[in-house]
Amino acid sequence: MSGIFYGVGVGPGDSELITVKGVKILQEADIIIAPQTKKEGPSTALNIVRPYLDAKAQVVKLVFPMVDIPEELNESWRLNKEKIDTYLQEGKKVAFITLGDPMLYSTYIYVQRLIKDSGYQVVTVPGITSFSLMAGRLGEALAENDETLVIVPATAGEETLAKALSFADNVVLMKVSRNFRGLVNRLKEQDLLKGAFMVSHCGWENERIYTNLEELAEDTVSYFSTILVKRNK
Amino acid sequence: MSGIFYGVGVGPGDSELITVKGVKILQEADIIIAPQTKKEGPSTALNIVRPYLDAKAQVVKLVFPMVDIPEELNESWRLNKEKIDTYLQEGKKVAFITLGDPMLYSTYIYVQRLIKDSGYQVVTVPGITSFSLMAGRLGEALAENDETLVIVPATAGEETLAKALSFADNVVLMKVSRNFRGLVNRLKEQDLLKGAFMVSHCGWENERIYTNLEELAEDTVSYFSTILVKRNK
Numbered sequence: 001m002s003g004i005f006y007g008v009g010v011g012p013g014d015s016e017l018i019t020v021k022g023v024k025i026l027q028e029a030d031i032i033i034a035p036q037t038k039k040e041g042p043s044t045a046l047n048i049v050r051p052y053l054d055a056k057a058q059v060v061k062l063v064f065p066m067v068d069i070p071e072e073l074n075e076s077w078r079l080n081k082e083k084i085d086t087y088l089q090e091g092k093k094v095a096f097i098t099l100g101d102p103m104l105y106s107t108y109i110y111v112q113r114l115i116k117d118s119g120y121q122v123v124t125v126p127g128i129t130s131f132s133l134m135a136g137r138l139g140e141a142l143a144e145n146d147e148t149l150v151i152v153p154a155t156a157g158e159e160t161l162a163k164a165l166s167f168a169d170n171v172v173l174m175k176v177s178r179n180f181r182g183l184v185n186r187l188k189e190q191d192l193l194k195g196a197f198m199v200s201h202c203g204w205e206n207e208r209i210y211t212n213l214e215e216l217a218e219d220t221v222s223y224f225s226t227i228l229v230k231r232n233k
Numbered sequence: 234m235s236g237i238f239y240g241v242g243v244g245p246g247d248s249e250l251i252t253v254k255g256v257k258i259l260q261e262a263d264i265i266i267a268p269q270t271k272k273e274g275p276s277t278a279l280n281i282v283r284p285y286l287d288a289k290a291q292v293v294k295l296v297f298p299m300v301d302i303p304e305e306l307n308e309s310w311r312l313n314k315e316k317i318d319t320y321l322q323e324g325k326k327v328a329f330i331t332l333g334d335p336m337l338y339s340t341y342i343y344v345q346r347l348i349k350d351s352g353y354q355v356v357t358v359p360g361i362t363s364f365s366l367m368a369g370r371l372g373e374a375l376a377e378n379d380e381t382l383v384i385v386p387a388t389a390g391e392e393t394l395a396k397a398l399s400f401a402d403n404v405v406l407m408k409v410s411r412n413f414r415g416l417v418n419r420l421k422e423q424d425l426l427k428g429a430f431m432v433s434h435c436g437w438e439n440e441r442i443y444t445n446l447e448e449l450a451e452d453t454v455s456y457f458s459t460i461l462v463k464r465n466k
Contacts, residue, residue, distance in 0.1 A: 007369070009365075011252070014254070015253075016252060016253045016254035016257065017252050017253070017254055017358075017359065018252065018253060019244070019249060019250050019251065019252055019253075019361060020248075020249045020250070020251060020252075020253060020256060021247070021249035021250055023253060024249065101365045101375070102369060103365060103368035103369050103373070103374050103375045104365070104368075104374070104375045104376055104382070105376060105377060105378075106377075109374045109377050110377075112372060113372070116372055122372065124368075124369030124370070124372070125250075125369070126250065126361045126362075126365035126366045126368075126369055127361070127365070128252060128359045128360070128361065129359075129365070132242075132334045132336060132337070132359035132360070132362070133359045135334075135336035135337075135357075135359075136240070136335060136336050136357030136358070136359055137357070139345060139346070139349055139355065139357070140336070141336050141337070141342045142334070142336050142337045142384075143337055143338060143384060144338060144339075144342050144343075145338075145386075146386050146388050146389040146390070146393075147386075147389075148383060148384065148385045148389060148393060148397060149337070149383070149384040149385075150381060150382070150383050150384075150401070151375075151376060151381065151382040151383075151384075152381045152382075153378075153379050153380075155379050156379040156380075156381060157379070160379075160381060163400055164381060164400075167396055167397070167400055168383070
């Protein structure tokens with residue numbers, strides 16, 4: 001009998017923001033796959049679930065590099081897929097942990113596609129997104145009544161950003177650290193700065209909330225930052 | 234000392250899709266507020282958390298009617314708010330349970346605003362949205378790479394719907410039962426039917442996935458249905 005591949009969303013950072021189902025699956029899994037971008041680096045997702053794992057838990061770290069060289073990327077993916085296949089062929093329960101929600105901007109999306117295409121059973125357990133937590137912290141709705149909400153990575157290109165910001169009542173901007181200054185200028189241009197909030201490391205011990213984005217220097221903006229823009233504010 | 238007001242997102246329906254933090258707060262709360270739309274009706278959120286409550290749990294059902302008469306609405310809100318205030322003044326921990334995520338299309342958004350304005354401490358625990366669960370079930374991403382995701386209620390008006398569907402790579406349509414036929418016609422017009430999936434009662438025992446929306450009769454579409462539209466499908 002072949003195994004089952006689980007994707008478990010571990011939420012934005014706080015260990016208690018994983019679901020009851022997620023914890024159960026991690027505790028029943030034979031193998032826990034912790035993805036990371038560098039071989040020697042830490043796995044944030046693994047740190048989040050550590051309190052739920054006992055000493056016997058078999059954790060396998062797999063490197064999914066963030067590189068632009070297709071050959072290198074394809075080769076690492078092929079190797080990772082082969083490794084997961086081996087466990088599944090042995091009939092093991094394999095749980096892949098992933099930050100936030102598995103089906104939103106995650107490496108897991110590609111992994112589950114490959115595994116499913118090989119004919120294995122895949123079960124995905126959703127996770128809390130950083131922006132859901134952020135909205136609660138701010139006391140600001142992501143959307144209410146008939147309002148629209150757009151989620152857009154700040155890396156999506158100028159045209160897409162301009163459209164998103166002129167269309168929606170509420171906009172969540174992800175990956176804002178790379179072009180922070182350009183983003184702030186755009187918000188200013190579109191008269192949206194007064195309804196813009198940024199939270200860094202939401203749910204972590206070093207969480208910070210910023211309400212005056214114009215004052216922030218670009219090099220102080222963490223990779224783990226998200227902006228919520230509310231038009232009617 | 235005054236109490237604390239907690240908002241706990243209980244997720245889309247499956248009792249195990251609440252967070253560990255949510256369960257903890259419900260078990261430590263003095264009062265659990267279960268909102269419902271009718272006095273005699275069931276509270277879906279209460280059914281979800283029932284397995285975590287012991288026999289001594291003090292559950293208070295409050296009716297938040299879905300009516301269009303402002304006087305009736307205002308009066309019921311004033312009474313509900315007064316009731317919650319009484320508990321908070323007694324120093325109690327009051328947990329308000331709400332389906333899905335508290336800060337997205339929820340009565341809780343207004344309640345927490347009123348409570349915060351009265352000077353009480355408010356703590357919001359995020360919840361799993363129906364569309365995160367749905368995407369996992371379908372094995373389809375909500376968004377990947379630099380794609381955009383729009384969340385829009387089908388009740389938002391024709392112009393907004395047309396814009397959302399022509400702008401975004403991925404669209405989640407909420408509250409689709411009211412104008413289902415019109416929605417399907419619009420998806421057909423904008424050539425998006427082949428990338429449209431609907432899930433009803435996602436996470437419940439009677440969950441159903443539909444891939445051919447054109448064949449469905451409007452009167453069979455449940456209130457608890459969500460559509461995911463993927464442009465590049």
